[in-house]
Amino acid sequence: MLSDGYHDVPKGKVATVVTHLEMLSRVETRDVPAPEGWRLTRIQTPTVPWYRAIYTSVGADWLWFGRMKLPDAEIDAVLSDPKLHVYTLQKDGTDGALLELDFRVDGECELVYFGLIPELIGTGAGRFLLNAAIDAAWSEPIKRFHVYTCTLDSPQALGFYRRSGFVPIRQKIEIADDPRLTFGYDRALAPHVPIFEP
Known part of the structure; x- marks a missing residue:
């Protein structure tokens, strides 16, 4: 348990406030069409190279790194699970989104990645x-749909999830290696997050 007050973040690390949200029953949505020419596609057998490419295209500006630090075999094991559903938006051979839904816990769905x-x-x-x-x-027999977002993400993300029917239930502090220093990310990414050299 953190005490009140300020706490130094070690050099070479990033710190973020993570907000967990949940939806315990289906909410009504207002109909919004896909952007012109784009269509929602479920990727039935995502390959690791495809996944790494879309994960980077969508998440690099926000320092998504959780999956990038995993070896290919671990990513493949996750992607191969039939209870993990992966979608994208496609137009003229271009992938424009990552939507990852995890049904591996009975009665629940986690919105793992969305961008x-x-x-x-x-x-x-x-x-x-x-x-x-x-x-x-x-559409699956769940009782809970949940997601988390953090202060590395777009500042609009938390409000967007709340307006969509998710309710905040707790917050955590996460401290992790800065991927621009440890995972080979471009140092110019996420200029809103300062780099503290070790």
């Missing part, structure tokens, strides 16, 4: 994609 390539932000694609996530999650 868009920069070109789709502000087009309504986020609302369309989250509506699809809500539909897909509650």
